[in-house]
Amino acid sequence: MPRAVKEIHQSTGVLIECDPSIKAIILKIDKDSGHGYIVEDLDDETLVVKEPKLAELKLRLEKILERTQMLEKDEESDPENPG
Amino acid sequence: MSGNIRGFGYLESLPPVTFRRLYQQPATALAIFRRMLPNLAKTIVTTLLYNETPVTLGDLEALVRPESYREREDAFSKLRRLHIITENNLDVSLDPVFKKNFRLAGDHHSFGVPCNAEDKKKITVQFLDDYATRQFEAILHYMVGTHNEVKPSKGVITLLTKGGLMERYGAGSSATITKNGFSFLLQDGNPQIWALLIQYLEMSEELGMEQTDVLHFLLMLGSLELGQAYSVNTLTETQKLMLADLRDYGIVYQRKSSSDRFYPTRLATTLTSESGGLRSASASMSSAMAKDAEEGKGFIILETNYRVYAYTDSPLQIAVLNLFVKLSTRYPNLVSGRISRRSIQEAIKMGITADQVIDYLSAHAHPQMRKSLVTLPPTVVDQIRLWQIEGERMRTTTGFLFKDFHSTQEFEEVAKYAEELGVLKWKKPARRCMFVTRHEQIADWLKRRAQQQQPKKVAA
Incomplete structure (x- = not known):
């Protein structure tokens, strides 16, 4: 069967493996920012993002999660040295 | 690896032209052979070295057992990337420049010309070790902001800020340590030095110094002998300029800047130790630092209840511990504190990994802890790792x-x-x-x- 000569595509990036819920948030961040992060959406739990953008993405993700999650009290107290 | 501290591996990404120029010096060819090639690749190089005609790829591959397929591919790939071998169809030969100069390795002025005239003041190995320790520790002390009688020079401070290990807010303010700086502190000696030198290499380019000249010199240092004086006269102008900077890092010693000889310190002579011997190279460094050996050998006790006792009064060690331990009490020769979820997660936020913490703790465990079968309490080690995973929403792999x-x-x-x-x-x-x-x-x-x-x- 004749076939157009096609190069195997290769791109640099960071593979992210996470829960589908986290991935949904990442998709939303990507969409809201005009698709600046994602290189390739692979499946429910995996995607590839641009490497230079990873730190920024993590930061935005943390911010969103902070709003949705109650911060638990830190169990810092030490029985021998209270306070 | 956290952060983006570049180590020795960075050299692999240099363009082919740079390598060709590097191979023009026997000392450099040897250093790259010793330090950058896996053992199998070394075998291949030595096989090819005295063969006047190319060897077929099949013959070379026959040297390797079929089950060591992965190692074989790795070796060939490295040799190709470093442009040490050239291939013509299925014939393999060494790069002619590399071959010629590698054969010369051993006896050539690129290995430095020893200065045989007696020095007026005898320089002992002990003196060099003390000097190297003092200079290098001054840099580390400066980074954690402890007061130390030796302050690093302006050049060092520029290097640290340019390399992103420290940051300066505003022109007049003093520099503060960055995330990268913290993970730098937790590294071993040799990777630390290479991280600084790679940064230096980049900066030297901006300053208009010849990059290959700089690299030649750095790689040559690794083949020099400790305690021997070398002549300054055979160095190029660029390399003479470098001496001043390398003095600041504690890599070479010169009595005066006008002196016609220089002494490599142990930091220099271990630069290109074989990659396998890296740990031991840095170990020999720390055991050589006699004063530190007592403390450096092990001063940390970690108990199963997450309490940490560190027998030290070194501001540097305390500052490093403070990165991931919540310190509560300080005595003249002891600090104590506790590892907690928060202290570990704060460390992780700074870019330190759980493994770095664990490595540091076990590398500096008190001799008393080493008596047990496992140095560190496994529960605490597992917990430190769990705390790291807990904070991670996702697993990331660059590739x-x-x-x-x-x-x-x-x-x-x-x-x-x-x-x-x-x-x-x-x-x-x-x-x-x-x-x-x-x-x-x-x-x-x-x-x-x-x-x-x-x-x-x-x-x-």
Whole structure:
């Protein structure tokens, strides 16, 4: 069967493996920012993002999660040295 | 690895031209051979070295047991990337420049010319070790902001800020340590020095110094002998300029800047120790630092209840501990504190990994702790790792995505090859997509395969 000569595509990036819920948030961040992060959406739990953008993405993700999650009290107290 | 501190491996990404120029010096060719090649690659180089005619790839591959397939591919790929071998169809030979100069290795002025005239003041190895320790520790002390009688020079401070290990807000303010700086502090001695030198290499380019000259000198230092004086006169102008900077880092010693001789310190002579001997090289460094040996050998006690006792009064060690331990009490020769979820997660936020913490603790464990079968209490070690995972919402791997394979067969072949190399991270046959951690070998392989297949297609 004749076939157009096609190069195997290769791109640099960071593979992210996470829960589908986290991935949904990442998709939303990507969409809201005009698709600046994602290189390739692979499946429910995996995607590839641009490497230079990873730190920024993590930061935005943390911010969103902070709003949705109650911060638990830190169990810092030490029985021998209270306070 | 956290942060983006570049170490010795960074050299691999230099352009081919740089390598060709590097191989013009026997000392450099030898240093690259010793430090950058895996053992199998060394065997291949020595096999080719005194063969006047090229050797076929098949013959070379026959040297390796079939089951060591992965090592073989790794060795060849490294040799190709460093441009040490050249290939003509299936004939392999050494790069002529590399071959010529590697044969000269051993006795050549590029290994430094010893200064045999008696020095007025005898310089002992002990003196050099003290000097190197003082200079290098001054840099580390400066980074954590402790007061120390030796303050690093302006050049060092520029290097630290340029390299992103420290940061300066506003012109007049003093520099403060960055995330990268913290993970730098937790590294071993040799990677630390290389991280600084690689940064230096980049900066030297901006200053208009000849990059290959700089590299020649750095790689040559590794083949010099400790305690021997070397002549300054055979150095190039660039290299003479470098001496002043290397003095600041504690890598070489000169009594006066106008002196016509220099002494490499142990930091210099261990620079290109064989990669396998790295740990021991840095260990020999720390055991050589006699004063530190007592403290450095082990001063930390970690109990199963997460309490930490550290027998030290060194501000540097306390500052490093403070990165991941909540310190509560300080006595003249002891600090105590506790590792907690918060202290570990704060460390992780600064870019320190759980493994770095664990490595540091076990490297500096008190001799009393070493008496037990496992140095550190396993529960605490596991917990530290768990605390790290807990904070992570996702697992990330830097690498390369391959897609758009022509056929399922092609995809499977590449996937199999990647798996054998141990670089395959993720694949999805349904989409003919895969993610690998390193792509050079696969790209090479694809290219060679394409070449092999081309004539067949024409024939068919």
